[in-house]
Amino acid sequence: MLTTLRSIVQEVNGARDLNEALEIIVSRVQRAMNTEVCSVYLLDPDSNRYILMATEGLYKKAVGNVSLAHSEGLIGLVGSREEPINLEDATAHPRYRYFPETGEERFRSFLGVPIIHHRRVLGVLVVQQRESSRCFDEGEEAFLVTISAQLAGVIAHSEATGAMSGLSLTGQASHDIGFKGVAGSPGVAIGTGVVVYPPADLEAVPDKEVDDTEAEKNLFMAAVMSVREDIELVAERLAPQLRPEELALFEVYLRMLDDNALPGEVMTRIIAGQWAQGALKQVVQQYVRHFEKMGDLYLSERAVDIRDLGRRLLAHLQEGNQEELVYPQETVLVSDELTPAMLGEVPRGQLVGLVSVRGSSNSHVAILARAMGVPTVMGMIDMPVNQLNGRELVVDGFEGQIYASPSADLRLFYQEICDEEDALFRGLEELRDKPCITTDGRRVPLLVNTGLMTDVVRSLSHGAEGIGLYRTEVPFMINERFPSEQEQRAYYREQLEAFAPNDVTMRTLDIGGDKALSYFPISEENPFLGWRGIRVTLDHPEIFLVQVRAMLKASDGLNNLRIMLPMISNVSEVEESLHLIYRVYHEVREEGYDIQMPKVGVMIEIPAAVYQVRDLSHRVDFLSVGSNDLTQYLLAVDRNNPRVASLYHSFHPAVLHALVKIANDAHDAGTPVSICGELAGDPGGAVLLMAMGYDALSMNAASLPKVKSVIRSIDSEWAVKLLHDVLDLDSPHVIKSCVDLALRRAGFGRYLRPGRLSGEAPAAAPASS
Numbered sequence: 001m002l003t004t005l006r007s008i009v010q011e012v013n014g015a016r017d018l019n020e021a022l023e024i025i026v027s028r029v030q031r032a033m034n035t036e037v038c039s040v041y042l043l044d045p046d047s048n049r050y051i052l053m054a055t056e057g058l059y060k061k062a063v064g065n066v067s068l069a070h071s072e073g074l075i076g077l078v079g080s081r082e083e084p085i086n087l088e089d090a091t092a093h094p095r096y097r098y099f100p101e102t103g104e105e106r107f108r109s110f111l112g113v114p115i116i117h118h119r120r121v122l123g124v125l126v127v128q129q130r131e132s133s134r135c136f137d138e139g140e141e142a143f144l145v146t147i148s149a150q151l152a153g154v155i156a157h158s159e160a161t162g163a164m165s166g167l168s169l170t171g172q173a174s175h176d177i178g179f180k181g182v183a184g185s186p187g188v189a190i191g192t193g194v195v196v197y198p199p200a201d202l203e204a205v206p207d208k209e210v211d212d213t214e215a216e217k218n219l220f221m222a223a224v225m226s227v228r229e230d231i232e233l234v235a236e237r238l239a240p241q242l243r244p245e246e247l248a249l250f251e252v253y254l255r256m257l258d259d260n261a262l263p264g265e266v267m268t269r270i271i272a273g274q275w276a277q278g279a280l281k282q283v284v285q286q287y288v289r290h291f292e293k294m295g296d297l298y299l300s301e302r303a304v305d306i307r308d309l310g311r312r313l314l315a316h317l318q319e320g321n322q323e324e325l326v327y328p329q330e331t332v333l334v335s336d337e338l339t340p341a342m343l344g345e346v347p348r349g350q351l352v353g354l355v356s357v358r359g360s361s362n363s364h365v366a367i368l369a370r371a372m373g374v375p376t377v378m379g380m381i382d383m384p385v386n387q388l389n390g391r392e393l394v395v396d397g398f399e400g401q402i403y404a405s406p407s408a409d410l411r412l413f414y415q416e417i418c419d420e421e422d423a424l425f426r427g428l429e430e431l432r433d434k435p436c437i438t439t440d441g442r443r444v445p446l447l448v449n450t451g452l453m454t455d456v457v458r459s460l461s462h463g464a465e466g467i468g469l470y471r472t473e474v475p476f477m478i479n480e481r482f483p484s485e486q487e488q489r490a491y492y493r494e495q496l497e498a499f500a501p502n503d504v505t506m507r508t509l510d511i512g513g514d515k516a517l518s519y520f521p522i523s524e525e526n527p528f529l530g531w532r533g534i535r536v537t538l539d540h541p542e543i544f545l546v547q548v549r550a551m552l553k554a555s556d557g558l559n560n561l562r563i564m565l566p567m568i569s570n571v572s573e574v575e576e577s578l579h580l581i582y583r584v585y586h587e588v589r590e591e592g593y594d595i596q597m598p599k600v601g602v603m604i605e606i607p608a609a610v611y612q613v614r615d616l617s618h619r620v621d622f623l624s625v626g627s628n629d630l631t632q633y634l635l636a637v638d639r640n641n642p643r644v645a646s647l648y649h650s651f652h653p654a655v656l657h658a659l660v661k662i663a664n665d666a667h668d669a670g671t672p673v674s675i676c677g678e679l680a681g682d683p684g685g686a687v688l689l690m691a692m693g694y695d696a697l698s699m700n701a702a703s704l705p706k707v708k709s710v711i712r713s714i715d716s717e718w719a720v721k722l723l724h725d726v727l728d729l730d731s732p733h734v735i736k737s738c739v740d741l742a743l744r745r746a747g748f749g750r751y752l753r754p755g756r757l758s759g760e761a762p763a764a765a766p767a768s769s
């Protein structure tokens with residue numbers, strides 16, 4: 001059964017469009033279950049009706065013509081109950097609806113299962129049988145449920161592809177269909193999509209017609225030659241260590257590269273007008289499908305070889321055909337997985353919005369986007385990214401939604417929101433040099449989180465009073481090797497100088513988790529619980545020592561450096577780090593630098609550290625809470641996973657109580673405590689944190705003016721009362737609504753667009769607007 005299941009899923013995955021996918025499903029399921037009828041009904045979001053989209057066994061002319069209202073008939077019943085319905089005689093059921101155009105009356109037994117993707121009912125998959133004595137058995141029911149669960153994602157994806165081209169399920173023109181993801185960075189952007197692909201990823205290669213087929217043929221032949229040479233070289237190098245039968249594997253590879261094998265087929269497609277990369281992708285996918293379908297272990301292995309060959313050829317093609325990406329004046333960067341390096345490649349001033357298929361609101365690229373003030377939507381899991389290239393896009397970073405090729409009306413609607421936001425910011429500019437102080441005189445220093453030099457410029461113009469978190473991994477991520485001590489020193493000096501004499505808190509390298517360095521790959525089953533932050537740098541003192549030395553030297557003459565250690569989970573990590581920092585400090589002084597010992601602090605972002613605040617406080621000068629990680633670890637919700645984004649909630653009572661405990665314990669031990677997680681940049685979050693007694697709030701530059709304007713208009717007693725009220729509540733959603741209501745009543749409704757911290761679920765696209 002498993003083999004049949006796999007081969008159906010693979011075949012469906014390879015379908016060109018939704019109709020082909022559905023045709024494959026009905027014919028393959030009908031055959032596999034040896035039943036007379038298999039049909040699929042999809043729920044059309046426009047009409048809210050189930051439409052018969054494909055059938056094997058009913059009259060084909062009924063396809064597209066038969067539809068049922070949302071709760072009509074047995075189909076509606078399966079959809080609304082969200083569970084299978086298995087009947088020996090469907091015609092006897094009170095909800096049975098008869099459609100003469102289907103020829104359905106001949107069939108008695110009925111098994112329908114819902115097709116559900118991310119809680120959304122997409123449709124119903126049905127099998128039917130003539131004799132009523134043949135009731136579908138438990139095994140068959142389980143098979144259909146499994147197939148439906150596996151296919152839901154593919155159907156959602158194909159459905160989104162059609163919607164992207166402005167087509168509804170029935171092929172009618174349909175405008176302004178919103179695609180839902182996760183809000184990554186607030187704001188609205190209107191611009192042109194530029195899709196960037198990771199290198200040598202066959203799946204990501206788009207189809208493209210070309211005129212100059214000769215050039216594409218030459219390019220491809222050169223790639224084949226190079227791959228041949230590579231393989232011969234590897235075989236030669238390995239020959240002494242391998243037995244002849246193992247070496248024969250390389251022969252297989254080389255034979256696949258013979259003119260009449262894979263290259264021949266690619267050439268045919270190039271001659272027909274496809275560019276070399278697209279032709280290669282198509283042929284490789286066809287081979288892979290073919291081999292995998294055969295269900296034989298040996299042949300499945302050949303599918304792996306073909307894929308590998310395909311990747312090698314593609315890598316050579318991409319080398320020889322590095323097309324210069326042209327970035328329009330208003331670029332919306334789109335990728336399967338955005339990386340900070342991709343952001344860095346867009347010319348200054350031209351990046352207006354970001355869209356990423358993977359990742360969630362607390363992925364680091366989203367944090368970077370917030371720091372840069374670029375509206376972003378993450379977690380567009382069913383998005384056919386290839387289709388977005390060159391299209392006009394609206395990125396709604398408040399709602400976590402995008403629109404492709406918007407109508408004039410929709411465009412105008414969003415343009416007005418952009419203008420309103422601009423006006424709001426201009427109104428806040430006058431606050432820049434005013435202190436952040438409550439109406440009853442409580443001073444709350446507002447600091448910024450930075451990573452790039454652009455953040456510094458923005459931060460200064462927004463009136464930040466220092467840097468509460470400089471993410472040193474950002475300059476590491478945009479490099480192609482570890483930056484040298486000199487290079488690091490230059491990066492750090494820029495930050496320190498820009499804010500001197502105010503403090504600049506530099507965090508030592510925090511890589512691992514979702515922050516990867518291309519030149520230092522870490523591959524782990526469970527990266528967020530693995531080798532991250534201080535764990536990596538203590539295991540690699542050569543990296544840590546160079547970094548601390550660069551920081552200390554960069555602070556020469558300024559003495560406004562503070563060093564912060566990430567991902568601390570026990571006191572010995574602090575002691576070891578302090579030992580290394582002291583060592584470097586003395587060495588640097590011996591070299592003749594007249595610097596002061598910087599203050600050293602730790603991040604509280606692991607639940608264990610929450611319970612060791614007192615022990616940690618005795619060893620360091622300050623604490624700073626990383627509420628992004630603390631939320632993820634307290635709630636056991638991967639901050640990067642769009643599937644569980646709706647569970648990631650920084651207003652969760654457990655998070656708020658932990659934050660209160662940290663502030664109280666730190667103050668009892670006489671140690672200052674600030675916060676540098678994203679919660680500090682949320683106007684409601686900032687009010688609660690101030691009420692908890694946090695000594696400073698560090699946030700992305702874009703949030704700072706709003707937070708300042710709220711704090712300057714309230715008194716601390718009001719904030720403390722609000723805090724006490726919400727600490728008695730047990731639901732994150734109720735807490736968030738309660739805080740929003742309070743802010744609204746205080747006149748700050750305009751700051752409250754739906755936000756990241758409210759944990760919105762990524763609904764499957766498309767959602768009609």
Ligand code: PEP
Nearest residue numbers: 605626627628629676677
């Ligand atoms: C945090 O975890 O809250 C934090 C500030 O660090 P980062 O987001 O860089 O992990």
Ligand code: MG
Nearest residue numbers: 605626628629
């Ligand atoms: Mg963190």
